[in-house]
Amino acid sequence: MLMLMKQVLTKGICTEPPPKVTDAWHIDGAHMQDSILALLGRALTIRHIDAGSCNGCELEIHALNNPYYNLEGCGIKFVASPRHADMLLVTGPVARNMQIAVKRAYDATPDPKLVVAVGDCGCTGGIFGESYASCGRVANVIPVNVAIPGCPPPPLEILRGILSAVTSTHR
Amino acid sequence: MTQSDLQFGLLAGAMPVRVATATEAQWTSTAQAFADARHRLVALWGSDRRDAGEGFVVVAAYAAPDGLACVRLPISSEPPEYPALSTRYPSAVRMQRALFDLLGVRARSIDDEMSVDQRPWLRHAAWPADFFPLRRDTERVLNLDARQEHYPFVVVAGDGVHEIPVGPIHAGIIEPGHFRFSIVGEKVLRLEERLGYVHKGIDKLFDGMTLSEGHRLAGRVSGDSTVAYAWAYAMAAEAVTRCTVPSRAEWVRALLLERERVANHLGDLGALGNDAGLAFGLAQFSRLREQWLRLNGEVFGHRLLMDCIVPGGVATDPDASAIVQIRQQCIDIEKEVLRLRAIYDEHAGLQDRFQTAGIVTPELAARLGLCGLAGRASGQAYDLRVDFPRPPYDGLGVKLAFDTRGDVAARVAVRFDELIESLRLIRLIGDELPDGQVRCSLPSIDGDSFGVGWVEGWRGELMVALEADASGQVRRCHCHDPSWQNWPLLEHAVLDNIVPDFPLINKSFNLTYSGHDL
Numbered sequence: 001m002l003m004l005m006k007q008v009l010t011k012g013i014c015t016e017p018p019p020k021v022t023d024a025w026h027i028d029g030a031h032m033q034d035s036i037l038a039l040l041g042r043a044l045t046i047r048h049i050d051a052g053s054c055n056g057c058e059l060e061i062h063a064l065n066n067p068y069y070n071l072e073g074c075g076i077k078f079v080a081s082p083r084h085a086d087m088l089l090v091t092g093p094v095a096r097n098m099q100i101a102v103k104r105a106y107d108a109t110p111d112p113k114l115v116v117a118v119g120d121c122g123c124t125g126g127i128f129g130e131s132y133a134s135c136g137r138v139a140n141v142i143p144v145n146v147a148i149p150g151c152p153p154p155p156l157e158i159l160r161g162i163l164s165a166v167t168s169t170h171r
Numbered sequence: 172m173t174q175s176d177l178q179f180g181l182l183a184g185a186m187p188v189r190v191a192t193a194t195e196a197q198w199t200s201t202a203q204a205f206a207d208a209r210h211r212l213v214a215l216w217g218s219d220r221r222d223a224g225e226g227f228v229v230v231a232a233y234a235a236p237d238g239l240a241c242v243r244l245p246i247s248s249e250p251p252e253y254p255a256l257s258t259r260y261p262s263a264v265r266m267q268r269a270l271f272d273l274l275g276v277r278a279r280s281i282d283d284e285m286s287v288d289q290r291p292w293l294r295h296a297a298w299p300a301d302f303f304p305l306r307r308d309t310e311r312v313l314n315l316d317a318r319q320e321h322y323p324f325v326v327v328a329g330d331g332v333h334e335i336p337v338g339p340i341h342a343g344i345i346e347p348g349h350f351r352f353s354i355v356g357e358k359v360l361r362l363e364e365r366l367g368y369v370h371k372g373i374d375k376l377f378d379g380m381t382l383s384e385g386h387r388l389a390g391r392v393s394g395d396s397t398v399a400y401a402w403a404y405a406m407a408a409e410a411v412t413r414c415t416v417p418s419r420a421e422w423v424r425a426l427l428l429e430r431e432r433v434a435n436h437l438g439d440l441g442a443l444g445n446d447a448g449l450a451f452g453l454a455q456f457s458r459l460r461e462q463w464l465r466l467n468g469e470v471f472g473h474r475l476l477m478d479c480i481v482p483g484g485v486a487t488d489p490d491a492s493a494i495v496q497i498r499q500q501c502i503d504i505e506k507e508v509l510r511l512r513a514i515y516d517e518h519a520g521l522q523d524r525f526q527t528a529g530i531v532t533p534e535l536a537a538r539l540g541l542c543g544l545a546g547r548a549s550g551q552a553y554d555l556r557v558d559f560p561r562p563p564y565d566g567l568g569v570k571l572a573f574d575t576r577g578d579v580a581a582r583v584a585v586r587f588d589e590l591i592e593s594l595r596l597i598r599l600i601g602d603e604l605p606d607g608q609v610r611c612s613l614p615s616i617d618g619d620s621f622g623v624g625w626v627e628g629w630r631g632e633l634m635v636a637l638e639a640d641a642s643g644q645v646r647r648c649h650c651h652d653p654s655w656q657n658w659p660l661l662e663h664a665v666l667d668n669i670v671p672d673f674p675l676i677n678k679s680f681n682l683t684y685s686g687h688d689l
Contacts, residue, residue: 003514004451014458048344052369054685056394056475061344062438063464066457080342095688096297097368098347100319101339127391132298133372152394154474 015070043075044166047085047109051102051138052128053092056152057119061089063155076162082109087165089158090142093121093128094135106142114165116146118158123147177201179240184410185561187238188623198244199254199281202231206259210235211540211553213625214634214651215256215266217274219307220245223619227251227276231263232623232634232651238559239625241636251276255287262540262656268292273374275303293367293688296320304375305647327353327361335670339368343674346684350673357669362662366688373689377648382408382637383482383613385645389635390477392650393686398424398431399628400635400650400686401480407637407648408482408613410622417608420484422563426497426600427476427485429593432629433504434463434475436590439681443583444515446675447524455511459504466500469493484610494601501594501601508594512587525580529664529676532577541660543631543653545680548585549577555627566603567596582679589629616643630654630683652686 050058064071065078079085082105094102106115117138120126125136138144148161177197179189193201205212211234220228225245233240244253255278256263267278267287272294280287294300296318303309327334332355339347349365373392377385389404390397402424409416437460444452464474470493471479479487489497515521531541533550541549556569572588574581616639624635631653638647661680665673 001518003510003517007455007510007514008451011455011458049340050346050369052371052685053346054391054394054397055346055683056391056397056477058344058346059394059438059475063457063461066461067454068458068461078344092369093371095369095371097295097370097688098339099297101347101368105340127388128371128373128376131372131375132302132304133370133375151391151477152475154468 014067015073016068043077044087044162045077045079045085046087046089046162047079047082047105048089049091049102049105051090051092051098051122051141052095052134053119053121057091057122057158060152060155060158061091061118064158069155069159071159082106085109085113087114087116087162088142089116089118089162090138090144091118091122093125093130094138094141096133096135099135099141102138102141114146115142115144116148116161116165117144118148118161119153120149120151123149126151177242182410182622183413184622184624185406186555186559186623186625188241188410188625189238190241190243190621192243192245195244195254198231198242201242202256202259205233205235205240208235209537210240211542212256212260212262212656213239213632214636214649214655215263215270216636216649216651217270217276217305218638218647218649219274219305222307227274229253229270229276230636231256232636234553234632239623239634241623246276252279253277254279254281257287258282258285260540261538262659264288265292265659266655273303273305275306290323293370295322295367304372322365324351324363324365325361329355331355332360348684352670352673354670357671359665359668359670359673362665362673364658364662366658366684368688369685370688371685374647374649377645380645380648382412382616382639382643382645385637385648386481387478389648389650390480392689393652393683394475394477395435395683396431396628396630396633396652396686397475397477398427398480399626399633401478402428403624403626403633403635403650404637404648405480405482406624406626407622407635408639410624411620411637411639412613412616412643414483414611414613416484417611418562418605419488419607420609422600422604423485423488423609424480425563425567426489426597426604427471427479428626428628429596429600430463430467431476432593433590433597434460434467435629435681436586436593437463437504437508439678440511440515440583440586440590442678443525443579443675444521446678447521449518449521452511452515452521455507459507462500463504466496470497481610483613484608486610488609494604498598498601501598505591505594508587508590515583522580524672524675525583526578528579528672529668529679530576530578531660531664533575535663536577536660539660539663540656542656543627544572544585544589544629545582545657545660546631547572548574548581550575553632555625555632559625563600563603567599569596579675579679613643616641619646628653630681631657633686650686650689652683654682654687657682658687
């Protein structure tokens with residue numbers, strides 16, 4: 001236990017300080033806080049759905065919860081059920097075998113709801129496109145508010161996309 | 172080759188791969204002989220070669236002491252059938268089901284006592300039962316509408332027994348699949364997996380690609396193993412074209428593969444701590460993983476190292492200053508990992524959750540074919556880097572990580588050992604990286620040909636089998652993930668454990684869905 005305490009104390013907090021005011025991220029961050037308070041109350045809750053991803057996007061979404069990005073510190077939390085969610089964060093092309101599950105999760109999410117498609121596959125179908133096994137982009141199956149390009153998009157880009165979705169709704 | 176009358180021919184390529192064409196009788200007797208000699212079944216797949224006059228061909232790849240032995244069986248019967256391997260190799264069951272779903276070639280029981288599971292595996296109700304995507308006379312069909320269908324799970328009956336269905340969408344940030352638990356109280360009596368939800372038709376997509384572009388798709392079979400798949404694909408493409416890759420490129424590839432292993436082990440060790448209730452572990456290890464990925468981005472241009480390996484070499488060449496950075500990071504991370512390991516080891520609450528949870532005994536592991544990292548934690552001492560060391564591994568002296576306990580604690584210990592070993596290997600590669608070119612262009616090929624890539628990814632041995640035509644296009648490319656072997660063992664590992672331990676046990680295997688569903 002001593003070693004554990006020592007590790008906690010010596011490593012301290014590595015969450016990166018908010019960028020300077022000139023930095024676009026800071027502006028987005030400010031929008032988000034206002035928007036969340038105005039629109040959603042105290043926090044934004046996200047239900048992640050892998051609709052057919054290669055798992056690359058999931059790895060980068062995971063990274064959002066590491067101490068550097070500290071997503072929960074922004075008041076954004078991943079939840080276990082679409083019924084608890086304000087936003088669906090959907091990765092991958094929609095595999096045909098996932099089509100029904102994705103539609104049902106969308107229907108189970110209470111209004112007002114936002115959908116953010118993550119990654120080239122979510123945006124366009126990506127390298128997998130449309131086929132007997134793939135419905136292509138997420139928007140082919142459920143309505144999408146924001147689509148974040150990248151293969152996979154790095155954590156900051158995913159954060160930017162989440163914030164953009166909230167901001168555009170606010171306006 | 173032991174007790175097989177087949178004549179195997181050695182293929183070109185970096186790894187020792189042999190091929191033989193069998194009759195039905197030889198197919199079955201070889202399977203029996205190999206099973207008796209405890210050769211592992213690595214993969215089973217099929218190909219439509221009716222246009223080449225061979226009918227449908229099914230291929231089984233076995234790991235023998237002298238390399239990979241591929242046994243081909245051309246099929247002329249109608250409807251097309253072949254003798255099942257699942258009687259000898261239980262891990263073949265799902266591969267046989269998938270082979271039928273994609274190619275319409277059915278496994279026939281060879282034993283009146285044992286029936287063959289004929290339920291669909293990758294095909295849910297999203298496309299018709301008479302549509303076989305890998306048949307070359309099948310057009311791609313669009314605008315199919317998904318329907319619900321009944322899937323006959325095995326039902327457990329008895330006083331107080333009930334079912335918990337989980338998925339396909341899971342509660343965390345993970346891939347989709349369905350788990351059907353039959354439980355009494357909190358105890359798991361049976362787990363049945365149903366996978367295939369993220370089937371994207373990858374095998375079909377390869378069809379018609381040029382040899383020099385397929386690595387991008389192979390690198391997206393499973394995002395956490397992008398280096399391993401891209402290397403296996405490149406190895407297969409280089410075997411097909413008889414391309415010799417510059418030495419420096421092989422060293423950089425090994426550097427990338429070990430960096431991928433470290434990144435995944437760092438992520439898993441944190442997640443395993445978290446799943447056992449130690450959030451501290453997740454915070455610390457995910458901090459280290461982020462540092463690791465950031466250096467990947469700086470030096471190689473991609474945090475997960477996608478598209479860094481290309482047929483003919485690598486698309487990235489670290490300079491001297493990058494190597495210094497990489498070496499220093501290994502030293503720094505090693506210090507921290509050793510400290511965190513000591514913390515994990517002395518944490519009573521954590522060890523209480525880890526030890527004796529999700530046991531796969533070495534006997535069961537050998538019988539059902541558990542492989543890779545999970546296999547090494549259950550007494551299966553196989554690692555391609557050790558068993559068939561090719562440059563640069565032949566000069567690095569990779570130390571095999573090994574445990575026989577077969578529980579979550581053993582899979583954690585193997586991860587720690589491999590992580591430390593990979594950090595050593597990366598430093599060594601940095602010291603001895605030869606100068607020179609890192610890429611050459613693929614020579615053109617002079618006819619229909621076949622090549623195999625076989626790589627020890629972080630999860631285990633994965634294989635890419637490639638058929639190319641004379642014009643340099645991919646005819647058929649099959650990617651095989653070790654998760655095919657290991658998913659069924661998870662069903663065994665969880666027996667008699669309590670439901671709340673399932674996420675921990677599942678994470679300790681950390682199998683891929685996408686790499687399995689293809």
